[in-house]
Amino acid sequence: MTTFKELESAEAGTTQPLAQVLDMLPYNDQGLIAAVAQDVNTRQVLMMAWMDRTAIERTLAEGYACYYSRSRNTYWRKGETSGHLQKLVELRFDCDGDAILLVVEQTGPACHTNRDSCFYLLVDGDCIRVTEDPG
């Protein structure tokens, strides 16, 4: 099996079976990997959440982002109740496999506060400042 270390020197176009990659992901002690979602159109970073192997497989099979909720201990298809779904465009792993980038078509706001992005708290000098009204 090719390791992440070996893939570091691989040329563009090199492939490896996805199942092998899912086997060798460095899941944390809760079995999770950090996942970041980015809007394919605005290129805005929308949110960070967590995925386990099943959440990754569901996301790929269903074509919509599915995360694992640490607070509720359950799978959570983003937008399942709000309708603010994230249609998957690309799923990427980083060089050591401990982070996932989801490039998505975001329907509606990504944040549960109905702001476009969860990252609305900006450091401004010795304060943080809210940069967007809640929806």
Next chain:
Amino acid sequence: MTTFKELESAEAGTTQPLAQVLDMLPYNDQGLIAAVAQDVNTRQVLMMAWMDRTAIERTLAEGYACYYSRSRNTYWRKGETSGHLQKLVELRFDCDGDAILLVVEQTGPACHTNRDSCFYLLVDGDCIRVTEDPG
């Protein structure tokens, strides 16, 4: 003290002392918060790493991204040896404070493999595919 929960309904322009926010961040059991870096010019998501309170304070004071290395148990100013520094443009927290977004001016490639971004492993059907040659 205003909590993240209370800030959810705050209008744009609302401020809160940074020191209070740093006190109430939900650091994990290693004292860390996940941090994502995005290139201010290309809008590409570059990498994910970890920061503790000191790394956040150093990043803000020095104006360059400083992470905490879990494998080496040490602070790590990104690019300190490679020269591939990340000049800070914006530092943002998400709605519940468990993720940081660094918008940066990236000098050179962000990845230690000399690729522009660490996210070069793309899921393509039942494989992953390397999308960029190493530098």
